[in-house]
Amino acid sequence: xxxxxxxxxxxxxxxxxxxxxxxxxxxxxxxxxxxxxxxxxxxxxxxxxxxxxxxxxxxxxxxxxxxxxxxxxxxxxxxxxxxxxxxxxxxxxxxxxxxxxxxxxxxxxxxxxxxxxxxxxxxxxxxxxxxxxxxxxxxxxxxxxxxxxxxxxxxxxxxxxxxxxxxxxxxxxxxxxxxxxxxxxxxxxxxxxxxxxxxxxxxxxxxxxxxxxxxxxxxxxxxxxxxxxxxxxxxxxxxxxxxxxxxxxxxxxxxxxxxxxxxxxxxxxxxxxxxxxxxxxxxxxxxxxxxxxxxxxxxxxxxxxxxxxxx
Amino acid sequence: xxxxxxxxxxxxxxxxxxxxxxxxxxxxxxxxxxxxxxxxxxxxxxxxxxxxxxxxxxxxxxxxxxxxxxxxxxxxxxxxxxxxxxxxxxxxxxxxxxxxxxxxxxxxxxxxxxxxxxxxxxxxxxxxxxxxxxxxxxxxxxxxxxxxxxxxxxxxxxxxxxxxxxxxxxxxxxxxxxxxxxxxxxxxxxxxxxxxxxxxxxxxxxxxxxxxxxxxxxxxxxxxxxxxxxxxxxxxxxxxxxxxxxxxxxxxxxxxxxxxxxxxxxxxxxxxxxxxxxxxxxxxxxxxxxxxxxxxxxxxxxxxxxxxxxxxxxxxxxxxxxxxxxxx
Amino acid sequence: xxxxxxxxxxxxxxxxxxxxxxxxxxxxxxxxxxxxxxxxxxxxxxxxxxxxxxxxxxxxxxxxxxxxxxxxxxxxxxxxxxxxxxxxxxxxxxxxxxxxxxxxxxxxxxxxxxxxxxxxxxxxxxxxxxxxxxxxxxxxxxxxxxxxxxxxxxxxxxxxxxxxxxxxxxxxxxxxxxxxxxxxxxxxxxxxxxxxxxxxxxxxxxxxxxxxxxxxxxxxxxxxxxxxxxxxxxxxxxxxxxxxxxxxxxxxxxxxxxxxxxxxxxxxxxxxxxxxxxxxxxxxxxxxxxxxxxxxxxxxxxxxxxxxxxxxxxxxxxxxxxxxxxxx
Numbered sequence: 001x002x003x004x005x006x007x008x009x010x011x012x013x014x015x016x017x018x019x020x021x022x023x024x025x026x027x028x029x030x031x032x033x034x035x036x037x038x039x040x041x042x043x044x045x046x047x048x049x050x051x052x053x054x055x056x057x058x059x060x061x062x063x064x065x066x067x068x069x070x071x072x073x074x075x076x077x078x079x080x081x082x083x084x085x086x087x088x089x090x091x092x093x094x095x096x097x098x099x100x101x102x103x104x105x106x107x108x109x110x111x112x113x114x115x116x117x118x119x120x121x122x123x124x125x126x127x128x129x130x131x132x133x134x135x136x137x138x139x140x141x142x143x144x145x146x147x148x149x150x151x152x153x154x155x156x157x158x159x160x161x162x163x164x165x166x167x168x169x170x171x172x173x174x175x176x177x178x179x180x181x182x183x184x185x186x187x188x189x190x191x192x193x194x195x196x197x198x199x200x201x202x203x204x205x206x207x208x209x210x211x212x213x214x215x216x217x218x219x220x221x222x223x224x225x226x227x228x229x230x231x232x233x234x235x236x237x238x239x240x241x242x243x244x245x246x247x248x249x250x251x252x253x254x255x256x257x258x259x260x261x262x263x264x265x266x267x268x269x270x271x272x273x274x275x276x277x278x279x280x281x282x283x284x285x286x287x288x289x290x291x292x293x294x295x296x297x298x299x300x301x302x303x304x305x306x307x308x309x310x311x
Numbered sequence: 312x313x314x315x316x317x318x319x320x321x322x323x324x325x326x327x328x329x330x331x332x333x334x335x336x337x338x339x340x341x342x343x344x345x346x347x348x349x350x351x352x353x354x355x356x357x358x359x360x361x362x363x364x365x366x367x368x369x370x371x372x373x374x375x376x377x378x379x380x381x382x383x384x385x386x387x388x389x390x391x392x393x394x395x396x397x398x399x400x401x402x403x404x405x406x407x408x409x410x411x412x413x414x415x416x417x418x419x420x421x422x423x424x425x426x427x428x429x430x431x432x433x434x435x436x437x438x439x440x441x442x443x444x445x446x447x448x449x450x451x452x453x454x455x456x457x458x459x460x461x462x463x464x465x466x467x468x469x470x471x472x473x474x475x476x477x478x479x480x481x482x483x484x485x486x487x488x489x490x491x492x493x494x495x496x497x498x499x500x501x502x503x504x505x506x507x508x509x510x511x512x513x514x515x516x517x518x519x520x521x522x523x524x525x526x527x528x529x530x531x532x533x534x535x536x537x538x539x540x541x542x543x544x545x546x547x548x549x550x551x552x553x554x555x556x557x558x559x560x561x562x563x564x565x566x567x568x569x570x571x572x573x574x575x576x577x578x579x580x581x582x583x584x585x586x587x588x589x590x591x592x593x594x595x596x597x598x599x600x601x602x603x604x605x606x607x608x609x610x611x612x613x614x615x616x617x618x619x620x621x622x623x624x625x626x627x628x629x630x631x632x633x634x635x636x637x638x639x
Numbered sequence: 640x641x642x643x644x645x646x647x648x649x650x651x652x653x654x655x656x657x658x659x660x661x662x663x664x665x666x667x668x669x670x671x672x673x674x675x676x677x678x679x680x681x682x683x684x685x686x687x688x689x690x691x692x693x694x695x696x697x698x699x700x701x702x703x704x705x706x707x708x709x710x711x712x713x714x715x716x717x718x719x720x721x722x723x724x725x726x727x728x729x730x731x732x733x734x735x736x737x738x739x740x741x742x743x744x745x746x747x748x749x750x751x752x753x754x755x756x757x758x759x760x761x762x763x764x765x766x767x768x769x770x771x772x773x774x775x776x777x778x779x780x781x782x783x784x785x786x787x788x789x790x791x792x793x794x795x796x797x798x799x800x801x802x803x804x805x806x807x808x809x810x811x812x813x814x815x816x817x818x819x820x821x822x823x824x825x826x827x828x829x830x831x832x833x834x835x836x837x838x839x840x841x842x843x844x845x846x847x848x849x850x851x852x853x854x855x856x857x858x859x860x861x862x863x864x865x866x867x868x869x870x871x872x873x874x875x876x877x878x879x880x881x882x883x884x885x886x887x888x889x890x891x892x893x894x895x896x897x898x899x900x901x902x903x904x905x906x907x908x909x910x911x912x913x914x915x916x917x918x919x920x921x922x923x924x925x926x927x928x929x930x931x932x933x934x935x936x937x938x939x940x941x942x943x944x945x946x947x948x949x950x951x952x953x954x955x956x957x958x959x960x961x962x963x964x965x966x967x
């Protein structure tokens with residue numbers, strides 16, 4: 001690892017100066033960072049901070065159903081911060097657990113998209129020729145379709161292949177694959193562009209001449225140079241993936257109701273809009289909004305901070 | 312010019328063939344076409360006979376050519392779920408989706424361009440700042456949530472507008488079922504159209520704003536001002552037209568997205584269009600409908616792309632001789 | 640000197656920036672007589688173009704005129720309302736920009752851009768405006784003007800486009816033409832033609848010219864008087880011949896060194912060592928003192944004012960009085 005050290009030091013030097021300073025200067029970034037951090041921590045720590053475990057049937061009391069927020073229930077006298085749903089589940093707890101699933105799916109999908117996109121981009125950029133042509137043609141065609149449509153198709157195909165008995169158990173993984181596969185193109189494009197630039201530089205030529213393996217060149221030399229833009233795209237992609245997951249779950253093709261994400265909660269809450277139980281919908285909706293918005297803003301800020309010229 | 316059009320049409324056909332290949336693979340290998348056609352009690356021999364009769368044992372290429380041949384004639388088989396010809400199903404629901412997409416597309420374009428121009432010209436105004444802030448939320452807000460919140464506000468709380476369906480429709484002589492002609496049809500259109508158009512509107516607005524700011528910095532705008540042209544002539548005669556060149560491209564592509572995003576809006580508002588049909592088919596793994604929808608959407612995209620290219624050509628005189636797509 | 644056509648007094652232009660306000664122009668004064676050609680020289684960033692922009696009231700915000708006055712034929716124009724100023728631009732002061740490739744709107748024909756300018760300022764019918772436009776194009780040397788008028792800018796070469804730009808600047812018979820580096824972006828072979836055309840056509844119409852350039856050679860051949868700017872301040876101002884032969888400011892002498900002449904063909908061109916200071920780091924005293932080979936102690940402390948050194952000739956240098964003028 002000795003020869004990666006200078007790059008690391010460079011990374012930290014940038015971090016210490018410009019990016020961190022720009023973060024301290026930007027109120028939007030600070031607020032977004034705090035909001036995102038609070039939601040992420042709350043989601044991670046859900047089992048410890050949630051007042052109830054909403055998916056433990058023994059803890060549920062149907063008499064608690066439809067309790068409005070901050071008002072004692074007429075039968076049981078229990079009070080809930082954000083009220084309860086039709087089955088007496090504490091909305092606040094379902095949100096904590098729901099955010100956990102939303103974040104898990106969102107982050108996993110982006111990691112998958114990143115892995116796919118970076119590999120495709122590196123190979124396409126480094127090899128060039130027909131590999132590049134084919135990969136980029138596929139990317140072009142995919143990019144001209146909205147990713148939600150791609151995700152739905154992949155989801156539909158997966159459902160067709162997976163036997164019905166296992167569909168529910170596999171749902172969350174299918175979702176991750178569907179969103180991940182629908183989102184690799186941007187990573188591939190950026191990495192490919194940067195790879196083609198780096199490839200022409202002398203140090204890479206020199207490494208090639210002395211017989212360093214292409215894989216080693218890609219990972220050691222080219223990859224670190226493209227991490228900046230990749231990080232920006234990844235951050236914005238997480239926001240998009242969380243929204244995509246919520247959308248799919250809302251459409252009823254995402255995670256099953258036994259493991260509800262924020263999107264599923266909104267889908268459930270929508271059913272009670274007309275009967276006046278607004279809180280079942282509103283609080284998950286606000287959480288989703290705060291999460292998506294704050295991550296999005298962080299991504300925007302990061303893009304500006306890492307490359308002021310992009311704006 | 313003609314050579315250019317021909318080349319673009321050939322490209323479009325190739326894209327359609329690629330999509331057809333995916334649709335065919337979907338149709339042929341996801342699930343079993345026989346399974347859906349026959350009852351549980353059908354014997355293995357009968358199934359094999361049927362398989363042979365349907366040509367499912369033919370070579371891949373033969374089957375694919377047959378699939379394309381059928382698709383060109385609008386023949387996509389029978390829906391597993393509804394036991395109706397797929398094309399009939401789609402055609403009966405297409406007017407609902409197209410009317411919705413048309414209205415939201417027009418709304419998004421008109422308001423998007425207007426707001427974009429306004430915020431570019433009054434960059435530091437309070438209204439511009441407000442519009443930009445709202446648009447940021449608009450971009451981050453998922454479509455389905457916009458729909459749900461609109462229903463809550465306008466249908467539940469205020470009770471001004473219906474929350475689902477198309478209202479009363481009228482069947483036009485050529486079989487087109489329209490909601491444009493009845494008051495309830497028009498009322499029903501408002502919320503879904505806003506929901507579907509809002510995201511595209513913010514997108515168009517931001518694009519127009521960015522392009523306009525860029526154009527306002529160019530030399531020919533400075534020169535137009537130096538020639539003493541009125542602000543109106545500079546902004547709307549010179550700047551806007553130059554802004555529209557890239558905007559047309561993106562907006563055209565967005566039209567395709569509107570039709571795809573209609574899936575979500577139609578689900579939220581129980582709008583009886585192709586999007587809702589598609590989502591129900593995905594849930595039920597109704598493969599013929601899925602693959603037909605894929606081909607249909609691709610066709611719409613390809614046609615829109617073609618139109619956008621030609622429009623581009625009409626707006627920008629530079630492309631008429633030295634075409635190659637490089638601007639400036 | 641007769642009543643000046645244009646009179647600029649103590650003009651100050653400031654650009655607020657994060658690190659405080661930058662003075663792009665600091666107390667610049669000069670006159671232009673009717674029909675006169677005033678050359679304005681200096682290195683990039685000396686404030687030549689900003690002077691031009693300030694006169695026609697087109698300083699890009701957040702920059703602003705922070706002090707001084709601009710008078711055009713007895714009317715103060717720097718304080719005019721935007722609409723009144725707009726009527727001055729193009730009508731009374733024409734402008735020619737540096738890059739003809741970007742000065743014309745690529746999406747409109749030459750005819751449209753010309754008639755639009757003509758009709759903004761003159762009460763002519765579309766048909767008469769077009770006739771006038773053809774005559775103008777013919778005058779600036781566009782072959783087959785009547786036919787080519789309907790071409791788009793990209794159909795013309797750089798030199799031809801600059802001719803079109805000159806036609807546009809002169810469309811409404813202005814009394815003053817500000818030409819901002821009109822030949823810098825052109826091919827060397829056509830530079831002289833364009834300068835000659837500009838001079839000729841302005842002389843013929845009695846229009847004065849403010850010719851902004853960094854090319855002392857062009858000034859020597861074209862201008863009646865010359866103004867030398869350095870770091871936003873006037874360094875020297877006087878008749879071309881006097882300034883060239885008896886430059887009083889060391890900076891002007893440095894610039895003279897950059898004209899290749901036949902009798903000095905063997906000499907290497909003299910370069911002024913160093914670079915002009917950035918606007919946020921203008922030294923105390925004379926702005927030129929760090930680069931000046933003759934600087935004395937006073938130059939580093941006290942800023943020299945522009946004062947007469949000969950009839951109609953002024954320089955801002957402490958040494959100007961006693962120094963024996965160097966020969967160019």
